[in-house]
Amino acid sequence: MKIVVCVKQVLDTRVPLAVNGSVVQKEPSPIYIMNPADRIALDKALEMKASLAGEEITVITAGPARAEQVLHMALAAGADEVVHLKDEAFEASDAYTTALALSRVIKELNYTMILCGNRSLDIGASQVPAFLAESLGIPQVTGVMELEIMSPGRVKLWRRLEKGRRQVIECPLPALYAVDSSAGQPRYVSEFSLRQAAKRRIRSLTLADIGLTQVDVGPQASLIRVVSLSPPKPRPKKIYIPDGSLSASQRMSYLLSGGLAKGKESSLLEGTADYLAEQIIKYLIDEGILPK
Amino acid sequence: MTPVSDIYWHISGYAIFWILFAIAFGLFAQRVYFLFRLLRLGRREERSQNLGHRIKTMLVEVFPQWCNLKTVTRQDLAGIGHSLLFWGFGLFLISYIIFIGLGGGFGLSSVLAGSTFETAYSSILDIAGLFVCAAIVWAAIRRYIIRPERLEASFEAGIILLLVITLMVLHFCIEGFGYAAYNISASYPPIGAAFASFLISTDISESTLVAVYKGLWWLHYAIILGFLVYIPRSKHLHILASPFNVLFKSLAPKGALNLIDPEKAETIGASKIQDFTWKQLLDLYACAVCGRCHANCPATLSGKPLNPREVILNLKDHLLEVGPQLLKGETPSANPGTAMIEDVLTEEVIWNCTTCYACQEVCPVGIEHTVKLIDMRRNLVEHGRVSPSVAKALESVRLLGNPWEQPQSARLDWAEGRKVNLIQDREEVDVLYWVGCAGAYDPRSRDISLAVVSLLERAGVNYALLGTEERCCGDPARRMGEEGLFQMLARSNIEVLKKYSFNRILTHCPHCYNMLKNEYPQLGAQFEVVHHSQFLLELIHSGKIKLQERQELRLTFHDPCYLGRYNDIYDPPRQVLQAISKATMIEMRLNKTKAMCCGAGGGQIWIQSEKGRRIEDMRFEQIQEVDAQVVATACPYCTIMLDAVAQIKEPTGKIKVMDIAELVVRALAQ
Ligand code: SF4
Ligand code: SF4
Numbered sequence: 008m009k010i011v012v013c014v015k016q017v018l019d020t021r022v023p024l025a026v027n028g029s030v031v032q033k034e035p036s037p038i039y040i041m042n043p044a045d046r047i048a049l050d051k052a053l054e055m056k057a058s059l060a061g062e063e064i065t066v067i068t069a070g071p072a073r074a075e076q077v078l079h080m081a082l083a084a085g086a087d088e089v090v091h092l093k094d095e096a097f098e099a100s101d102a103y104t105t106a107l108a109l110s111r112v113i114k115e116l117n118y119t120m121i122l123c124g125n126r127s128l129d130i131g132a133s134q135v136p137a138f139l140a141e142s143l144g145i146p147q148v149t150g151v152m153e154l155e156i157m158s159p160g161r162v163k164l165w166r167r168l169e170k171g172r173r174q175v176i177e178c179p180l181p182a183l184y185a186v187d188s189s190a191g192q193p194r195y196v197s198e199f200s201l202r203q204a205a206k207r208r209i210r211s212l213t214l215a216d217i218g219l220t221q222v223d224v225g226p227q228a229s230l231i232r233v234v235s236l237s238p239p240k241p242r243p244k245k246i247y248i249p250d251g252s253l254s255a256s257q258r259m260s261y262l263l264s265g266g267l268a269k270g271k272e273s274s275l276l277e278g279t280a281d282y283l284a285e286q287i288i289k290y291l292i293d294e295g296i297l298p299k
Numbered sequence: 300m301t302p303v304s305d306i307y308w309h310i311s312g313y314a315i316f317w318i319l320f321a322i323a324f325g326l327f328a329q330r331v332y333f334l335f336r337l338l339r340l341g342r343r344e345e346r347s348q349n350l351g352h353r354i355k356t357m358l359v360e361v362f363p364q365w366c367n368l369k370t371v372t373r374q375d376l377a378g379i380g381h382s383l384l385f386w387g388f389g390l391f392l393i394s395y396i397i398f399i400g401l402g403g404g405f406g407l408s409s410v411l412a413g414s415t416f417e418t419a420y421s422s423i424l425d426i427a428g429l430f431v432c433a434a435i436v437w438a439a440i441r442r443y444i445i446r447p448e449r450l451e452a453s454f455e456a457g458i459i460l461l462l463v464i465t466l467m468v469l470h471f472c473i474e475g476f477g478y479a480a481y482n483i484s485a486s487y488p489p490i491g492a493a494f495a496s497f498l499i500s501t502d503i504s505e506s507t508l509v510a511v512y513k514g515l516w517w518l519h520y521a522i523i524l525g526f527l528v529y530i531p532r533s534k535h536l537h538i539l540a541s542p543f544n545v546l547f548k549s550l551a552p553k554g555a556l557n558l559i560d561p562e563k564a565e566t567i568g569a570s571k572i573q574d575f576t577w578k579q580l581l582d583l584y585a586c587a588v589c590g591r592c593h594a595n596c597p598a599t600l601s602g603k604p605l606n607p608r609e610v611i612l613n614l615k616d617h618l619l620e621v622g623p624q625l626l627k628g629e630t631p632s633a634n635p636g637t638a639m640i641e642d643v644l645t646e647e648v649i650w651n652c653t654t655c656y657a658c659q660e661v662c663p664v665g666i667e668h669t670v671k672l673i674d675m676r677r678n679l680v681e682h683g684r685v686s687p688s689v690a691k692a693l694e695s696v697r698l699l700g701n702p703w704e705q706p707q708s709a710r711l712d713w714a715e716g717r718k719v720n721l722i723q724d725r726e727e728v729d730v731l732y733w734v735g736c737a738g739a740y741d742p743r744s745r746d747i748s749l750a751v752v753s754l755l756e757r758a759g760v761n762y763a764l765l766g767t768e769e770r771c772c773g774d775p776a777r778r779m780g781e782e783g784l785f786q787m788l789a790r791s792n793i794e795v796l797k798k799y800s801f802n803r804i805l806t807h808c809p810h811c812y813n814m815l816k817n818e819y820p821q822l823g824a825q826f827e828v829v830h831h832s833q834f835l836l837e838l839i840h841s842g843k844i845k846l847q848e849r850q851e852l853r854l855t856f857h858d859p860c861y862l863g864r865y866n867d868i869y870d871p872p873r874q875v876l877q878a879i880s881k882a883t884m885i886e887m888r889l890n891k892t893k894a895m896c897c898g899a900g901g902g903q904i905w906i907q908s909e910k911g912r913r914i915e916d917m918r919f920e921q922i923q924e925v926d927a928q929v930v931a932t933a934c935p936y937c938t939i940m941l942d943a944v945a946q947i948k949e950p951t952g953k954i955k956v957m958d959i960a961e962l963v964v965r966a967l968a969q
Contacts (some may be wrong), residue, residue: 197781198787
């Protein structure tokens with residue numbers, strides 16, 4: 008079974024950004040990363056590979072020369088093969104043209120499953136997976152949190168809905184699944200393996216190789232045009248309050264960010280079993296989980 | 300006259316002597332050879348350079364028992380007992396070779412009998428025997444009655460105590476019965492001779508005396524041989540292994556980790572017992588199960604699963620368990636339940652260590668706990684088996700050059716609005732001030748950087764900063780097992796540093812200090828590095844910094860691990876404090892070599908072990924025990940950790956956490 012994972016190189020948003028015609032980093036040399044949701048998708052593919060024999064992972068990106076970095080990352084993480092659809096014009100392509108180009112490459116790959124990130128960190132339109140599935144004529148499932156191969160050709164998927172709800176569905180293969188960025192924590196890739204991967208070959212394709220020309224990609228071919236970009240409204244600064252329940256590094260994050268949103272509140276109850284049961288039921292009713 | 304020269308049931312005593320000896324020695328040698336072969340399963344490691352120096356160290360550490368005596372405190376006198384046992388029993392061992400081996404086995408007893416040498420040596424043994432008995436009784440009382448936290452009354456410990464005391468009693472009995480049987484009256488050896496005259500005064504027949512003497516002699520011999528067989532098969536293997544462990548101990552700076560060459564290394568770090576070097580395996584044999592390490596380990600004390608003694612013992616049991624299969628060339632890792640990481644030591648244990656070095660500092664036999672734990676971390680990192688918080692910190696270091704997820708361009712933000720010297724604008728400077736990531740980004744630590752800069756300016760030092768060219772020194776990455784990242788950072792920092800001309804590097808961070816001074820040389824870069832505690836002291840002594848008249852300030856000092864234990868810098872920060880306050884420095888219960896870690900080192904600030912208590916909370920309670928107004932420290936991590944606790948536990952500011960530089964700034968003469 009062959010899994011194709013589509014990945015994108017995006018700007019690291021930990022570095023302050025500025026809007027100046029386009030989004031730029033306020034850093035002398037820009038720092039790029041693999042789109043977080045794509046990385047989780049790759050991790051899901053790697054997990055499947057670890058638990059099932061005979062899996063093969065191909066990672067593909069459409070992007071300028073510098074996007075090679077994310078493919079090296081994919082190789083270091085454990086991908087078997089990587090494909091770079093290389094053209095500077097992809098920088099300014101919209102989701103439709105990108106998906107079209109990707110579909111041309113993937114068609115030739117003899118795939119069983121395609122994994123994408125649900126959403127990119129930069130544009131966040133969540134459209135590439137949909138266009139791609141459509142042009143390949145296969146089903147797509149978005150917002151995937153978990154997936155499990157039930158029998159050859161059938162996959163069970165858990166989709167993310169609101170308020171922690173999940174939809175469980177089954178879907179036949181071949182299909183495209185768009186993985187949510189919160190479906191996992193990125194698995195660490197060590198510097199030694201990155202260095203090792205940097206020496207490996209990347210299969211690189213040009214537009215001509217897939218039967219396209221300059222007019223098929225880039226702004227002129229795009230259906231969507233970005234009219235303007237503006238910086239976000241400044242958020243009100245939260246006040247740092249020392250809190251004994253946080254660890255030192257969490258307190259650090261607080262201080263550095265001028266107050267992060269605190270995670271879920273937890274409270275510890277003590278008392279008799281009856282009292283505790285009562286409190287739990289009260290909580291469930293208050294939260295709307297149990298009917299009144 | 301030893302009973303060896305007699306005939307027993309038509310068999311020569313000599314034959315019995317040597318046959319017994321051959322059996323015992325054979326069993327001893329077989330076991331030792333097996334243990335030796337297990338060591339050779341380990342990877343290669345060069346530990347024989349500077350042999351002369353090594354031998355000298357061993358002689359100094361082992362024979363005078365400095366290894367034990369150095370850890371003696373008023374609360375823990377056990378080292379004295381061990382030394383008495385060591386010396387006393389050592390004398391007995393020599394006597395066994397002379398009197399039993401040469402005298403009995405080689406039939407030289409007639410030469411020795413009655414000689415001044417014999418009388419003198421036996422007299423010494425009598426006294427030594429008393430000391431040994433006293434030490435044994437003391438050891439037994441400690442194990443079975445007092446039961447200090449670091450010791451457990453194990454069965455094996457009981458056996459050895461019993462064996463040794465039996466040997467001592469037999470020694471006195473054999474002397475007594477022997478002298479009495481042959482009717483020798485002498486006044487030396489004191490106990491033996493006195494016992495003999497007592498026996499003679501009773502009406503025990505001579506033949507009984509002779510028979511008892513012979514019986515006891517052979518029993519004595521059998522026990523000694525039993526000892527020989529038992530030692531390499533028991534926890535008392537340390538008797539054989541620890542002198543070698545001291546001989547081969549690391550000559551590198553304390554706690555320094557070995558450099559991995561990814562091109563040459565078969566695997567990165569250790570996931571299997573044979574991934575350790577032979578010296579790391581020898582460590583396992585050398586452990587005396589004394590428990591000093593875990594009694595000082597902040598992770599153990601705070602109730603986390605890590606216990607450094609158990610790490611060593613579990614690894615030893617594991618080696619002995621899977622060793623035979625490995626020697627046969629089989630792979631035991633295929634068997635369930637024998638994976639070193641997970642079954643023998645859990646990942647959690649491996650990540651609990653703060654690399655505070657407290658265990659290694661007190662270990663009497665020079666065992667290297669941190670090296671093993673970090674070697675296992677290296678393997679985990681290589682396979683991506685790290686917690687999300689560690690992954691985040693490491694990725695931040697790789698992409699952004701610091702673990703705080705802050706942009707490189709903001710590295711100089713702490714100095715905003717004030718003039719600082721940048722090395723890029725200078726031809727040559729005396730002091731390059733290395734700020735470090737905490738000093739650059741962490742709001743609390745930025746105050747330390749500002750304090751240092753203002754002192755440098757006040758003292759008119761020709762200094763400069765690297766500014767945005769400085770990147771993380773690599774300490775968090777290396778201690779979290781990300782060796783590749785450390786090497787990448789170190790190489791890029793070295794490249795930057797070599798571009799500029801300066802005399803020495805000043806840093807207020809002990810982690811940076813340790814890296815730049817002790818671990819960058821592994822990559823071929825030698826810098827003169829000075830910690831701000833030393834540098835400030837210099838400035839005060841040379842009069843470049845003038846202080847107000849000393850105040851009455853009740854100060855205590857929290858020793859940072861990487862300044863104290865790693866680099867033996869205990870006094871300079873204290874002297875700086877003394878220049879500020881005329882009140883006597885207050886020492887905490889755990890200070891200097893025994894100071895408790897703040898809980899941040901070894902990447903622990905990002906690892907965030909959740910089990911047990913917070914180490915920083917425990918340390919703060921120790922601070923609260925003493926009546927100090929200010930707890931001074933000399934490390935940004937310690938300041939971050941302790942100050943965070945202080946804000947909660949002492950919100951009224953009764954105890955302030957300050958870096959020594961901040962204190963010096965406050966004490967400047969107007
Ligand atoms: S270095 Fe410190 S935390 Fe780690 S095992 Fe030793 S004493 Fe415990
Ligand atoms: S490792 Fe060292 S300190 Fe710890 S129990 Fe063994 S000998 Fe004692």
